[in-house]
Each structure stands twice: as structure tokens, then as C-alpha cells.
Amino acid sequence: MSGLKEIMPARLVSEKDKMLKRFALDMAARCQAEYNAAFERFNMDSVRIKVHLSYACHAIVSCYQGDHNGCTKYSLVCSNRNSLKTWTEKSAYLKNNFKLNKSENTAALLRKCVKYRLGPTMLNRTCKNTNTQKAEATNRAIRATVPSNVTFTRNYKGRVHTAIHNVNNGPGESIVKLCKAAGVPIEPGSRAARGLKNIQRHNENHKLYKQSKRYTDQRCSKKHELYEIYDEYQEEKDYEKNKLLQTKRLAAKQPQEYSFAKKLRSRHVKNK
Incomplete structure (x- = not known):
């Protein structure tokens, strides 16, 4: 979506592009996690799910802007009480200190992204929460x-x-x-x-x-470690021309002479 790349907290354009891709993955995971938790909490009651997620949409927007007060009230997967980790702290795609600027333009863009998954139209289409x-x-x-x-x-x-x-x-x-x-x-x-x-x-x-939950947390932390390793040793940063080792040309192998061949050749010479 146009405008999201400009609000990413990065300096270079390449870093903004990379962060935007990871933010999109994290946003999709967050919305689906909220829906799965609400689907289980309210026992598949579509009316109660829609009412709760209407408040959770605003909490998600504030969460990415660094304000977790709404998460404590309305979010089922993010909370800053009882020493629990917030969503951005346990995210597999974003860094722990990820935070967008607090402006109305940023909030409008984020709210529009959240509505793609948690809007009334999409909730009606995915009311049974099935997948492939x-x-x-x-x-x-x-x-x-x-x-x-x-x-x-x-x-x-x-x-x-x-x-x-x-x-x-x-x-x-x-x-x-x-x-x-x-x-x-x-x-x-x-x-x-x-x-x-x-x-x-x-x-x-x-x-x-x-x-x-133990397995999903381990998988999430492992994915976060892999992203950190990629950031440290990324291909664009370390690439240099002629970095590969030069291949050594092997000399042509000479045909090997066996002992019985030498004996036959010597006999042939003596007969002549």
C-alpha cells in the first residue's frame, strides 16, 4: 500500500523495503492470531467475535505505535501487564524496539490495513475460520x-x-x-x-x-534468530566481484601403462 514505506523507521530505501515486507508478514500474523483467539474465547459466536474485534482493531493500531493500553483491555494476544511480553517483543519478524510514529496519517494507514482482515466484510466471509x-x-x-x-x-x-x-x-x-x-x-x-x-x-x-504453545514459541524465536542472522550477514552487504576461489585446471591424465602391456610390447620388439 502506498504511504506505508515512508513511515517505516529506517534510513535507507532498501532498509525501508525490507522492513515493510516483514511488517506485512507481522501484521497478517497479528490479525489472524487475534481472530483465532477470539474464535476460541467466544465459542464460535460470530456476533460476539465481531463486537470484540471492532475494539481490537484500534488496539492493534495503537500497539504498533507503542501504546499498549488498548491491548490490555481488548487484545487477546498482546498485553503489558503481569510481566508478559507484548506482541512486538515476541514477534518473529520485527525487532523488539519497533515502533511507528504517532500521527493521524500513520493511524489511518494502519487502520486500513487491519480492516483488510478484521473488517466486517472479511469476518462474514471467514466466519467458520477454516483453512486448506x-x-x-x-x-x-x-x-x-x-x-x-x-x-x-x-x-x-x-x-x-x-x-x-x-x-x-x-x-x-x-x-x-x-x-x-x-x-x-x-x-x-x-x-x-x-x-x-x-x-x-x-x-x-x-x-x-x-x-x-511451547512449540509455537520455539518456532517463533527460531525464526526471529534467523532474521537476525540474515541482517548481520546479508547478501547485498557482503557481495564482491571475483570473490569465488579460482578453479585450478588439472593437467590431462596420461594413459597408464600396466606391467602386462609392457611385457607384450617387449616380446613384440624381440620377435622383430
Whole structure:
């Protein structure tokens, strides 16, 4: 959006462009986090969600300008009370001291950006808070079962159905149900049943760990560290011509003479 690059707290144009890209990513993550928290807090009640997010929009604008009083009242993901970190302090894209100038023009630009995601029209379109992650997970499972470099002419449908059944029930439970449907049930308490139960438990625990706050915080901090490393060793700053090492030309290899070849050549000379 025109005008946002000018308000970025940077000196060079290249730094403003880079900061604007990261600010856009952070703004999208902030709006989605607010919506997810409100969706869970108000138990999918669209009316209460809209009322709460109408106040949260103003809190987000003030938050990026350094004022977190509105966040304490209306935000569900940012707060400066009880020694909790604010959104900018725990952001994966922005620095801890990121702050935009407090002006009406800046507030109007930020409010317009927030309305793209948390406005009434967009909230009506995304009232169920669905995404394409389940479809993408199913497609990945199908590609793993039916790779594109192999043609399965006889059992293609069966492989696809097995992959979908695995996604819906889990790896261990899926095998138990398929064996029972095929007429070869797995005996409860057997070694195979215990192994499949452990596989199913490990898969469920892995999913819960991926959704836990600890894992998301670790992933956010790791992303923040990677951005800091890039800022320190960025490509534009360190690039120089003829920086690569010169390749050494190897001499042409001479054909190797084996001992038996020398003997044959000497015999041929003696016969002459």
C-alpha cells in the first residue's frame, strides 16, 4: 500500500523495503492470531467475535505505535501487564524496539490495513475460520502413497483410499480396522496390537506437540534468530566481484601403462 514505506523507521530505501515486507508478514500474523483467539474465547459466536474485534482493531493500531493500553483491555494476544511480553517483543519478524510514529496519517494507514482482515466484510466471509491445511495434508499423504514417478494401473484406487483412511483414523488404528475388514483381525494384547497402539499414541502426541504453545514459541524465536542472522550477514552487504576461489585446471591424465602391456610390447620388439 502506498504511504506505508515512508513511515517505516529506517534510513535507507532498501532498509525501508525490507522492513515493510516483514511488517506485512507481522501484521497478517497479528490479525489472524487475534481472530483465532477470539474464535476460541467466544465459542464460535460470530456476533460476539465481531463486537470484540471492532475494539481490537484500534488496539492493534495503537500497539504498533507503542501504546499498549488498548491491548490490555481488548487484545487477546498482546498485553503489558503481569510481566508478559507484548506482541512486538515476541514477534518473529520485527525487532523488539519497533515502533511507528504517532500521527493521524500513520493511524489511518494502519487502520486500513487491519480492516483488510478484521473488517466486517472479511469476518462474514471467514466466519467458520477454516483453512486448506487438512486438504494439503491429505494431498501429501496421497502423493506419498501414489508417487507421480510410478504408475499403479491395478491398485491405484485402493492405494488412494488407504491413504485417506490413514489420515482420518491415524496409522495404528487404520491398520487395525483394515485388517478386521479383510477378515484377518489383530488379536488384542498381541505383540502386533501393542506395536500399533504405540504408533498411534506417538502420532497423536506428535500432533498435540505441534499445536502446543511451547512449540509455537520455539518456532517463533527460531525464526526471529534467523532474521537476525540474515541482517548481520546479508547478501547485498557482503557481495564482491571475483570473490569465488579460482578453479585450478588439472593437467590431462596420461594413459597408464600396466606391467602386462609392457611385457607384450617387449616380446613384440624381440620377435622383430
